[in-house]
Amino acid sequence: MRRNSSLLLLSSAALAAVLAFGSLASAATPEAKPDTEEVTEFGPGDINSFSGAFLAARTADVDHDYPTAIALYRKALSFDAANLEIRERLMISLLLNGDFEDGLKEAENLKGDGSVERITKIVRGLDALRHKKFETAKKILAYKGPNDLDRLTHQLLGAWADVGAGKAKQAMSTVSGLKGPAWYKVFTDYHLGAMALVAGDTAAARRHLNDAVTNKEAIATAPDTFIRAVMALARLEAAAGNKQKALDAISVGDTAVANYAPLKALRQSIEKGEKPAQQVTTAAEGAAGVLFSIGGALNRQGAEDMVSLYLQVSHALDPNSPDTLILLGGLAEKLEKPERAIELYSRVPADSPMRRVSELQLGLALSTTGKVEEAKEHLKALIASDPSDLRSYIAYGSVLSEAKDFKAMAENYDKAVEKIGPVPRPSDWTVFFQRGIAYERLKQWDKAEPNFRRALELNPEQPQVLNYLGYSLVDMSKNLEEGLDMIKRAVDARPDDGYIVDSLGWAYYRMGKFEEAVTELERAVQLRASDATINDHLGDAYWQVGRKLEAVYQWNRALISEGEDINREQVKEKIEKGLAPLDPNATTADRSQTEPAPPVAPAPAAPDKKS
Structure with a gap:
């Protein structure tokens, strides 16, 4: 299956797996949606029981519909005011929704609750810090x-409290002496520099x-930091005048x-x-930067709630931080809340x-909401305002890719290649890759293949390009052997x-x-159990x-699975009649009885920082 993944402009690398979330992750992440009958949409005024309110609240929680x-x-809580679990989840929902003040009230009420202590400590501590206590x-x-x-986070936050109290030397001594894994250094170096800047020690800040x-x-560890x-x-x-x-x-x-x-x-x-001017000039902004640093580094699939909580608290301390707003917007997009993302990007x-x-990012989010023409006009205006910014063409x-307007997509990337000039940089592989997909x-394979190969020249082991070109061959x-070798390298x-x-x-x-084929496709289904094309x-x-019984089972799964479009009528026919015997001398093209046109996911808005 030829796919290329969509990336945010500020995508962040994840920390190593040793960064376990422990109780905070379990507290901040709603449980799986109950396996019950479909829940009809209704408001709080339509509910007359504790169980009804609780079930509906958890459903909204899982769907990241925090206001509901x-x-x-x-x-x-109106039915059971003393219910501790409801109060915990209310506090977390308030914080994830950006309602810091109301979340703080709940944190004060729950400060003796050990199951959410990791959240209440940070919320209460940073509230004291922003009020200069x-x-x-x-x-x-x-x-x-x-x-x-936790040790890194709390020590850095505590050190920023010392900076606010006028004890910058003590703060920097604490951070310099902080013992921990090697990845600590990424964060301690930056925050030591920021602390020295706030304290006016230019030499230490520079060092x-x-x-x-x-x-x-x-x-690789923390690109945003x-x-x-x-x-x-x-x-x-x-x-300092050192231009x-x-x-x-x-x-x-x-x-x-x-x-x-x-x-x-x-x-x-x-x-x-x-x-x-410097971005961090106060202890509150420095403390906000701690949560931004940690949240940005943890920004990976499955950690959205944890990251959002850190970033929302960071935003409460430093509401004018644009990079925090953009990361929060990116999280909203990951959670399929494009309208929320648009509102954050607009701020x-x-x-x-x-x-x-x-x-x-706002232009991409507009397209996700179905406002494709508005998105096109928005992004074309950005290209016109700065024709040298390649990311505008990529966005x-x-x-255009989502709209399947491949002619316009090719023309767009032709213009981008003109702007690149005769000597592209390694990071320009994305432009050639996307132009190859369009052609x-x-x-127009005679135009597509040279672009894929140019992308590989710029980024020789890029798995998306290896996969797409290899599969196409x-x-x-x-060049069957070359193509298969490329796909194997992509899998590696x-x-x-x-x-x-x-x-x-x-x-x-x-x-x-x-x-x-069976061996690899069974593994693919394990990795993507609900994708219709893979099941097919x-x-x-x-x-x-x-x-044959297992084949029919997989075809039936394909009909009820999510993912890319498949030819449902063709799948139904296979369930009814099976597949005709294949000629052992047939070409690879002859063996394709089900493969639809290869899907093209949205082009990345910027090259993958790790690629």
């Missing part, structure tokens, strides 16, 4: 437990920020994260001789260097990607290697090896 969940939890904040935030992530920027692991360090160092050097050093710092950031609009805006400002200040990032191409879908019976790079594993299995099928493929492979 809040109203229903409150309704449940620094000693109280430090006392509340004290932590002596064994969890590495620590340089350590953060030159840390080779920083971009790395970028903050780059920008803080550039602003420091600009303020070239400031630009050199930005170049380091450009090398790691190409085409990043805030860096571009900062470069332009410094080139004009301006001295942009990024017009004069912020990150405004363009928010505008690009626009994503919308492949237009059945097998599909067309061209991403063994847990069900779509890429499906490509390998379906390639074996097209080559008549049905036993190998496995059904075909089962039939060819004589496992």
Whole structure:
């Protein structure tokens, strides 16, 4: 199956698996939706029992509909005011919805509840810090437990409380002496630099920020924190009159994260001789940065609630932080709440260097809501306002891809390639890859293949490109061994990607290697159990090896599964009649009886930072 994944402009790498969430994750994440009859939509006023309110609230909670969940939890409390579990979930829903003040009230009420202590401590401690009750904040935030992530978070927050109390040297000594895993250094270097800046110690700030920027692991572990360090160092050097050093710092950031609009805006400002202000100037902003740093690094599939909680509390401390708004918008998109994402992106200040990032993501979110023409016009205006910004073309191409307007998509990427010029950078692989997809879908393989190969020249082991090109070669019976080798390399790079594993299995099928096809397609189904196309493929492979009952079962699963469109009438016919025997001398194209046109997911809005 040829797929390319959609990425956010500020996608973040995850920390290592050792960063366990423990009780906070279980407290912040709603349980699975009950297996009951379909719940009809209704409001709190329509509910006349505790059980009804509780069930409806949990359903809304699982659907990330926090306003409804809040109203229903409150309704449940009207029947049972002492119910501790309801109060816990109400507090979490309030915080996830951005209702910090009401969430704080519940946190105060629950401060003796051990099951949510990790949440209440942070909320209460940061409330004290923002009101400049620094000693109280430090006392509340004290932590002596064994969890590495909690120890780092609380020590950094406590150190920022010391900075607020005028004890910057003590704060920096605490952070410098913090013992823990190697990944601590990414965060401690940046926050030591930020603390030194707030304290006015330029020499120490320069030293620590340089350590953060030159840390080779920083971009993979915590890209958002790395970028903050780059920008803080550039602003420091600009303020000191070291214009070239400031630009050199930005170049380091450009090398790691190409085409990043805030860096571009900062470069332009410094080139004009301006001295942009630092982002962190107070203890409250520094503490907000701790939660931003941790939340951004944890931003991965399955951790959305935890990350959102950290970022919402960070936003309460520093409501003018544009990068926090953008990460929250990205989370809303992941949770399939595009309207909420649009509202968050719209709140990024017009004069912020990150405004363009928010505008690009806003355009993609508009398309998700079905406002495709509005999204197109919005993104075309962004291209016109800055034709050199490649990400505008990529975002626009994503919308055109979703709309299956491949002719316009190809023309769009032709213009992007013109802007790239004769010497593309490694990060430009995405543009060539997307142009290749457009031409492949237009059945112009003579134009598609050179773009895929150019993308691989720029990023030789990029699994999306290997998968798409390799599958295409097998599909067309061209360079079969080369194509199969490419797909295998893609699987080696991403063994847990069900779509890429499906490509390998379906390639074996097209080559008549049905036993190998079954092995790989069974693995793909384990990875993506509810994808209709993968179920359909496995059904075909089962039939060819004589496992006909299992084939019919998989075809039936395909009819009720989610994912890409399949030819349902054709699947129903297979259930009724099975597959006709295949000619052992048939070509790979002849063996395809079910494969629809390969799906094209939305183009990434920016190259994958890890690729």
